[in-house]
Amino acid sequence: MPVINVTVNGTRYEENVSERLLLVDFLRDQLALTGTHVGCTYEGVCGACTIHLDGEAVKSCLMLAVQADGHTLTTIEGLGGDKLSPLQQAFTDNHSLHCGFCTPGILMNMSEFLRDNPDPSDDEIRRGLVGNLCRCTGYVHIVRAVREAARVMREQG
Amino acid sequence: MFPARIQEYLRPRSVAEALAAITRYDAGDAIFLAGGQSAMQAIKSRMLRPQCVVDLQGIAELKGVSVSNGALTIGAMTRYVEIAGHGQLDGAFAALRDATSHVGDRQVRNRGTIGGSVCWNYVAACTPTVVLALAGAMNLAAADGSQRSVAADDFFLGPLETARRDDEILLSVSWPAPPPRTGSAYKKWGLVTDALPVIGVAVTVTLDAAGQCSAARIALAGLADGAQRGKLGEAKLVGSRGETAAIDAAMGAIADAADAHSDMSADADYRKQLIRSLGREVATRAFDRARG
Numbered sequence: 001m002p003v004i005n006v007t008v009n010g011t012r013y014e015e016n017v018s019e020r021l022l023l024v025d026f027l028r029d030q031l032a033l034t035g036t037h038v039g040c041t042y043e044g045v046c047g048a049c050t051i052h053l054d055g056e057a058v059k060s061c062l063m064l065a066v067q068a069d070g071h072t073l074t075t076i077e078g079l080g081g082d083k084l085s086p087l088q089q090a091f092t093d094n095h096s097l098h099c100g101f102c103t104p105g106i107l108m109n110m111s112e113f114l115r116d117n118p119d120p121s122d123d124e125i126r127r128g129l130v131g132n133l134c135r136c137t138g139y140v141h142i143v144r145a146v147r148e149a150a151r152v153m154r155e156q157g
Numbered sequence: 158m159f160p161a162r163i164q165e166y167l168r169p170r171s172v173a174e175a176l177a178a179i180t181r182y183d184a185g186d187a188i189f190l191a192g193g194q195s196a197m198q199a200i201k202s203r204m205l206r207p208q209c210v211v212d213l214q215g216i217a218e219l220k221g222v223s224v225s226n227g228a229l230t231i232g233a234m235t236r237y238v239e240i241a242g243h244g245q246l247d248g249a250f251a252a253l254r255d256a257t258s259h260v261g262d263r264q265v266r267n268r269g270t271i272g273g274s275v276c277w278n279y280v281a282a283c284t285p286t287v288v289l290a291l292a293g294a295m296n297l298a299a300a301d302g303s304q305r306s307v308a309a310d311d312f313f314l315g316p317l318e319t320a321r322r323d324d325e326i327l328l329s330v331s332w333p334a335p336p337p338r339t340g341s342a343y344k345k346w347g348l349v350t351d352a353l354p355v356i357g358v359a360v361t362v363t364l365d366a367a368g369q370c371s372a373a374r375i376a377l378a379g380l381a382d383g384a385q386r387g388k389l390g391e392a393k394l395v396g397s398r399g400e401t402a403a404i405d406a407a408m409g410a411i412a413d414a415a416d417a418h419s420d421m422s423a424d425a426d427y428r429k430q431l432i433r434s435l436g437r438e439v440a441t442r443a444f445d446r447a448r449g
Contacts, residue, residue, distance in 0.1 A: 019165065020163045022159070022160070022201075041158050042158035043201075044194070044197070044198060057263055057264050058267050058268050061201075062198070063268075067214065109263060131262025
């Protein structure tokens with residue numbers, strides 16, 4: 001069984017994994033980082049399993065765990081640190097989650113999106129959210145939160 | 158959705174290593190994995206049951222966009238996000254940006270590659286259609302050291318079929334410097350934003366010094382036979398100046414003759430109407446870009 005070395009949320013792990021283990025299952029079942037969710041039946045359509053691979057938003061159900069060998073990952077558990085990130089705070093303030101199942105994936109996608117788009121329009125935000133399904137909110141409050149987070153982050157510099 | 162047993166995972170550092178790895182297995186038992194945004198679905202659903210996965214992510218020579226004296230080479234492992242954001246892909250190559258900036262979603266564009274898409278050749282996909290309209294060349298290398306270049310017209314053989322042999326690796330997709338006054342465009346319509354195309358239309362035109370169209374290629378996505386040329390329409394664009402009447406005649410000829418199918422996404426008549434309406438918009442944009 002291959003051994004992989006990965007850095008997840010700043011912690012280095014050396015782990016044995018089966019070749020066919022999916023990255024999302026590695027994170028959830030082997031590292032017990034269960035904030036990364038599986039919202040569809042692993043078809044890659046819901047975006048709830050979105051994480052950062054070397055800083056970029058990717059769906060962790062569309063990768064094998066062995067593919068992450070040597071890479072740096074961030075999951076929702078590593079997004080805020082001791083306190084909520086501006087994006088997480090904006091989601092709380094704007095009632096941007098109901099059941100919350102899709103929220104980790106949306107936060108991971110939008111946190112990278114805001115890095116490249118510090119002042120996005122609502123249309124840009126909505127297009128950026130295409131890969132993440134939310135069945136509760138209708139997205140209106142999500143868009144509002146992303147816009148507010150962008151403003152806060154710009155003001156904080 | 159969970160992969161069948163995989164015996165071996167390899168991450169070669171060079172094309173030579175990748176070819177050596179793939180030939181250790183019987184044809185089809187080892188597969189190249191590019192961005193994995195389609196292949197991993199097939200592996201999880203067990204449509205593909207590879208004994209060995211040869212992951213191409215570590216091969217630097219397969220990555221990057223290079224423009225040299227107008228000629229364009231895109232490495233097979235270049236991701237959509239890198240093509241969509243490339244500053245030099247305008248005019249003749251603008252359709253590549255039109256397509257790659259709307260493939261799937263942000264997460265897919267961060268992983269998916271041009272090489273993976275053309276080698277997978279899904280029945281309704283944007284990249285093969287654009288590469289076909291732009292007459293790209295697929296540059297392949299084999300384990301015996303030989304290389305060959307296959308024109309798009311000969312490469313795309315039908316849904317999930319290409320001229321690439323199992324023991325060949327796609328190095329790049331390339332184009333010579335285009336003639337002056339060449340422009341291209343692509344647009345699709347899908348059920349939701351940036352979804353797979355129900356219909357997609359790609360057009361490239363070259364104008365002479367007087368603004369008259371001297372060469373045209375049209376390709377369609379979304380028909381049952383996969384990416385295909387719209388030659389009936391090409392003939393009607395040549396000699397025109399991109400007038401709406403000429404474009405409508407060209408797209409109408411393609412739509413009338415198209416072997417369009419009906420399914421849960423759209424019925425055949427609607428697909429034909431999409432060819433006409435998207436075709437007018439895309440061809441008009443291609444002419445505008447050719448004029449500069």
